[in-house]
Amino acid sequence: MTAPISENQIEAAAVPAAETSEQPGELTHETTLFAEPIGTVAGLTVTNSLLTSWIVVGLIVVVAIVSRLKMSRIPSGFQNYLEVVVDKALELADSVTGSRATSMKFLPIVFPLFIFILLSNWLGLLPGVGSIGFIEQHGGERLFVPLLRGSTADLNTTLALALMAVIATHVFSVVATSFWGYLNRFVGLNLILELPKKVFVEREYTALLVNPIKFFVGLIELVGELAKVASLSFRLFGNIFAGEVLLGAMAVIFAYVLPIPFMFLEIIVGVIQALIFAMLTLVFLNVMTTSHEESH
Amino acid sequence: MESIITTFHIDWKLIIAQLVNFAIVVGVLWFFVLKPLTKVMAERTATIEKSLRDAEAVKQHLRRAEEEKQAVIREAQQSARQIIEAAKVTAVEQQKKTVAAARQEVEKVITEGKQQLRREQTQMVAEVKAEVAEVVALAAGKVLAGVMTKPIDRALAQQALDTVTRTKGADRVSRV
Numbered sequence: 001m002t003a004p005i006s007e008n009q010i011e012a013a014a015v016p017a018a019e020t021s022e023q024p025g026e027l028t029h030e031t032t033l034f035a036e037p038i039g040t041v042a043g044l045t046v047t048n049s050l051l052t053s054w055i056v057v058g059l060i061v062v063v064a065i066v067s068r069l070k071m072s073r074i075p076s077g078f079q080n081y082l083e084v085v086v087d088k089a090l091e092l093a094d095s096v097t098g099s100r101a102t103s104m105k106f107l108p109i110v111f112p113l114f115i116f117i118l119l120s121n122w123l124g125l126l127p128g129v130g131s132i133g134f135i136e137q138h139g140g141e142r143l144f145v146p147l148l149r150g151s152t153a154d155l156n157t158t159l160a161l162a163l164m165a166v167i168a169t170h171v172f173s174v175v176a177t178s179f180w181g182y183l184n185r186f187v188g189l190n191l192i193l194e195l196p197k198k199v200f201v202e203r204e205y206t207a208l209l210v211n212p213i214k215f216f217v218g219l220i221e222l223v224g225e226l227a228k229v230a231s232l233s234f235r236l237f238g239n240i241f242a243g244e245v246l247l248g249a250m251a252v253i254f255a256y257v258l259p260i261p262f263m264f265l266e267i268i269v270g271v272i273q274a275l276i277f278a279m280l281t282l283v284f285l286n287v288m289t290t291s292h293e294e295s296h
Numbered sequence: 297m298e299s300i301i302t303t304f305h306i307d308w309k310l311i312i313a314q315l316v317n318f319a320i321v322v323g324v325l326w327f328f329v330l331k332p333l334t335k336v337m338a339e340r341t342a343t344i345e346k347s348l349r350d351a352e353a354v355k356q357h358l359r360r361a362e363e364e365k366q367a368v369i370r371e372a373q374q375s376a377r378q379i380i381e382a383a384k385v386t387a388v389e390q391q392k393k394t395v396a397a398a399r400q401e402v403e404k405v406i407t408e409g410k411q412q413l414r415r416e417q418t419q420m421v422a423e424v425k426a427e428v429a430e431v432v433a434l435a436a437g438k439v440l441a442g443v444m445t446k447p448i449d450r451a452l453a454q455q456a457l458d459t460v461t462r463t464k465g466a467d468r469v470s471r472v
Contacts, residue, residue: 034305044309053317060321064328071332073340079333086333104334112325116318151314155304160314 027135029144031248033241035154036145038134048146049154052129056119056151089114096282106285109168113161114278117152121240121270124150125263130244152240152273155233162232165281166225173288185288186225188218228284232277239273421461428460429453 035047067082075083089111093103123129133146151157174182184190191211198207243266250259300306432453 033303035310044313045307047310050310050313050317053314057317057320061324064324068328068332071336073336073343075336082329082333083337086330087337107334108322108326108330111330112318112322115325116321154310156306156310157314159306160311161318163311164315164318 027142027144029146031245033155035149035156038145038147047154047156048133048149049151049157052123052148053120053151053157055148056116056123059119060115086111092279093282096279097286102286102289105172106282109165109285110278110282113165113281114274117161117236117277118270118274120151120157121274122267123148124153124240124244125247125266125270130248150240150244152236153244155237158233158237159229161236161277162229165232165277166229166284169281169284169288170225172285176289184218186218186222188215191215191218232280236273236277239269243269425457425461429457432456432460 035049037045038048038051039046067078070077071079090100090103090107093106093110094100097103097106129148129150130146132148133144136143136145170182173185177185180190188211191214195207195211198204198211243262247259247262247266250262436453436456
């Protein structure tokens, strides 16, 4: 991690992304897999992706408060668009949950996820993000550090979002199916406890084979929960980071016109990835809040 | 795992910072957008549904009122026809009664006229009788002053009087 940036270190610069130079003493800009630190605030290392996240959060807060102030029973202007988005989001959620009441329970988690990821994805495409920054002296080399970076192009962000989403599914599962039901989904204590009754009372000898299999399936599901976090976070990070690399590469090949189709592609990718993340979270929430027997 | 953390510079502090960011987004979007917006939308939906129900009720009410109006009009028309028919019947009866009364009155007047005539005739005959008797008596007295005796004179007078009475009375009756 780097030290706080001093005034003389900061120098506004506009450098094409992914521009690299191997010659010593020359300005170097490499597209890194990680977000570059740009300073510290109260002991917290602030990366360019974190700064972008704060901008996204600020943007959402301002728009939300303004929308709330102008909200009325007879919609006008921005409220119309907002209502259409929320209505369509609810309709989409209904197609997964099958019930408006359930959709309304999950909406406070899924809708902000979609909006936050979408804005983060799109903000990374804006001119200046990744190309405006400062030059830092690092071991005799002059490194260009962008001030902003698409926040979903940082694994810390996507990992945080994925962790939050999966933890939320578990919390909802405990609330919806009780802690005992939640525990048996993974550990299968009820399968072990009911085994003597099934064998000696009900004479179901197949339980001797089936219940241990179910028990191990539960353990596999536990591993699956970790896989959920990994898949959600790496999918989003990989797509957005790849998009940024692609745009940088196109800009290096020919800076004018050529990146435009890819910009449109990335706009679509931004929507799709936000939608995939939100929909998968919704599906996980739906599966985890139904009882284990029902979900099978 | 260690290589992933190193390669991607995974920092738990940054993860927590991003979690806080997202928590703020969740809170702000829920309290400032989703909660009031879904409430407003639900209220509007309820209002629209109520308005539609009310409109349907008003429509039904209007239809019933129209049906009632038509029924009242039909009833009034029927009553009017009945009243006209009854009036016609009454008028015809009244006309008959009036004609009958008039006829009766005419007959009465005629009868009274006849009676009056008869009375006048009787009176006239009596007067004529008296005058003729007087005249005959005078004439006979003058003619037969010396010949006739008193009983003959009276008998002749009476005979003449009867003859006159029959003749004059028949004429008068035939004239009337």
